[in-house]
Structures are given as structure tokens and as C-alpha cells.
Amino acid sequence: MIVIILQKKSYLEKIFHNDVYGDYKYFPKSELNTIKTTIIHPATEKHIVKFSVQKCxxxxxxxxxxxxxxxxxxxxxxxxxxxxxxxxxxxxxxxxxxxxxxxxxxxxxxxxxxxxxxxxxxxxxxxxxxxxxxxxxxxxxxxxxxxxxxxxxxxxxxxxxxx
Structure with missing residues (x-):
């Protein structure tokens, strides 16, 4: 799981949002690359389990x-x-x-x-x-x-x- 910390020179650009799922581009300070991220808010316990490492x-x-x-x-x-x-x-x-x-x-x-x-x-x-x-x-x-x-x-x- 990646945690993104927003800074003064960084921002999120919404690609789309549907119910609890949203896709955003994160633009950190200009000297860094863009990071594509998916935000689930509010995330339930089911979401956390779904995106965690699990035994198959x-x-x-x-x-x-x-x-x-x-x-x-x-x-x-x-x-x-x-x-x-x-x-x-x-x-x-x-x-x-x-x-x-x-x-x-x-x-x-x-x-x-x-x-x-x-x-x-x-x-x-x-x-x-x-x-x-x-x-x-x-x-x-x-x-x-x-x-x-x-x-x-x-x-x-x-x-x-x-x-």
C-alpha cells in the first residue's frame, strides 16, 4: 500500500470518480514523475483485505x-x-x-x-x-x-x- 503525502507544490488531478472508487493522477513537485493512483474512499475492511497480500x-x-x-x-x-x-x-x-x-x-x-x-x-x-x-x-x-x-x-x- 502506498501512502501519498500532499505537499504545497503537489496536487491531485481527478480522472474519474464512481461511487467509492476514484482514479487520480498525483503530481508531486515538478522535479518528480507523475504517479497514477486509485483512491477508495471510504475504504471498508473488505477493500483493505482485497488489496492486501493473501494466500491463494x-x-x-x-x-x-x-x-x-x-x-x-x-x-x-x-x-x-x-x-x-x-x-x-x-x-x-x-x-x-x-x-x-x-x-x-x-x-x-x-x-x-x-x-x-x-x-x-x-x-x-x-x-x-x-x-x-x-x-x-x-x-x-x-x-x-x-x-x-x-x-x-x-x-x-x-x-x-x-x-
């Missing part, structure tokens, strides 16, 4: 393990999704939308992910689907193939147009 485990998950253990954990530990709804409803990050398809079944909004560092060579986009009843990849079935194909095809076309 590999689990051979069965449908029973998913239903009995993983799914209840997802519901219990789920973050507030208001930031997702803000993007879908054009309440926030509108200027960051790379691509949008408003179809209620196969539509989505594509925005740069917080993890993207701004370098075109490492472009990292997030597709947020308009349907709100899908919690994870495990919820996807054969009926979602048109949605996935739509994201892939329109995402590739948009990427080619922007390069």
Missing part, C-alpha cells in the same frame, strides 16, 4: 461445493455493485465508455478497467453486461453464447477502429 488456494470445485460453499460465500462477501450500475445508467464514467450496445439481452458497456495503466500495449478493458442476473462465469449457459459472441465481435471491431 486451488480448489477442485464440484457443483455441490459451488452450491454449498462458494455461492453462500459470494452472497455474504459481495461488494456493493453501485459502481457497476452507475456505469450502466450513465451516472458515472460516461466519458470513459469505449463501446456500448444497449440491447437488453446481448448488450454491454465496455470501459477501461482500473487495473489498466494507460499504456496502449497493455490495454485492459472491462465488459459490463446489461443483464443483472449473472453473478459469475458459473452462471453462464449455452443460452448466453449470443451475448459472449456479441462482446467478442463488437469488442474486436471497436479495438481495430481505435488503433
Amino acid at each position: 488456494y486451488i480448489v477442485d470445485e464440484t457443483p455441490q461445493i459451488y452450491n454449498d460453499i462458494i455461492l453462500p460465500h459470494l452472497f455474504r462477501e459481495q461488494f456493493n455493485l453501485q459502481w457497476v450500475y452507475n456505469i450502466l445508467e450513465h451516472k458515472s464514467e460516461v466519458e470513459r465508455i469505449v463501446l456500448e450496445d444497449v440491447d437488453p439481452d446481448n448488450g454491454f458497456v465496455m470501459v477501461p478497467d482500473l487495473k489498466w495503466n494507460g499504456d496502449v500495449d497493455t490495454l485492459y478493458l472491462l465488459a459490463i453486461i446489461n443483464k443483472r442476473n449473472i453473478k459469475s462465469l458459473r452462471d453462464l449457459t449455452q443460452e448466453h453464447l449470443p451475448l459472449l459472441r456479441n462482446i467478442k465481435e463488437k469488442g474486436i471491431v471497436s479495438l481495430i477502429q481505435h488503433l
Whole structure:
């Protein structure tokens, strides 16, 4: 975790703000470089845990393990999704939308992910689907193939147009 101390000659430039998440550029004294930072305010204990070093485990998950253990954990530990709804409803990050398809079944909004560092060579986009009843990849079935194909095809076309 990096702690930034603002000085008289330093300042923050807001890139965007959505619910508790915000991306800012920090400009320290002019003789130093710019630092891109993500600010989460107010940060909850869940945020601190999410961005802290954690042990990783590999689990051979069965449908029973998913239903009995993983799914209840997802519901219990789920973050507030208001930031997702803000993007879908054009309440926030509108200027960051790379691509949008408003179809209620196969539509989505594509925005740069917080993890993207701004370098075109490492472009990292997030597709947020308009349907709100899908919690994870495990919820996807054969009926979602048109949605996935739509994201892939329109995402590739948009990427080619922007390069």
C-alpha cells in the first residue's frame, strides 16, 4: 500500500470518480514523475483485505461445493455493485465508455478497467453486461453464447477502429 503525502507544490488531478472508487493522477513537485493512483474512499475492511497480500488456494470445485460453499460465500462477501450500475445508467464514467450496445439481452458497456495503466500495449478493458442476473462465469449457459459472441465481435471491431 502506498501512502501519498500532499505537499504545497503537489496536487491531485481527478480522472474519474464512481461511487467509492476514484482514479487520480498525483503530481508531486515538478522535479518528480507523475504517479497514477486509485483512491477508495471510504475504504471498508473488505477493500483493505482485497488489496492486501493473501494466500491463494486451488480448489477442485464440484457443483455441490459451488452450491454449498462458494455461492453462500459470494452472497455474504459481495461488494456493493453501485459502481457497476452507475456505469450502466450513465451516472458515472460516461466519458470513459469505449463501446456500448444497449440491447437488453446481448448488450454491454465496455470501459477501461482500473487495473489498466494507460499504456496502449497493455490495454485492459472491462465488459459490463446489461443483464443483472449473472453473478459469475458459473452462471453462464449455452443460452448466453449470443451475448459472449456479441462482446467478442463488437469488442474486436471497436479495438481495430481505435488503433
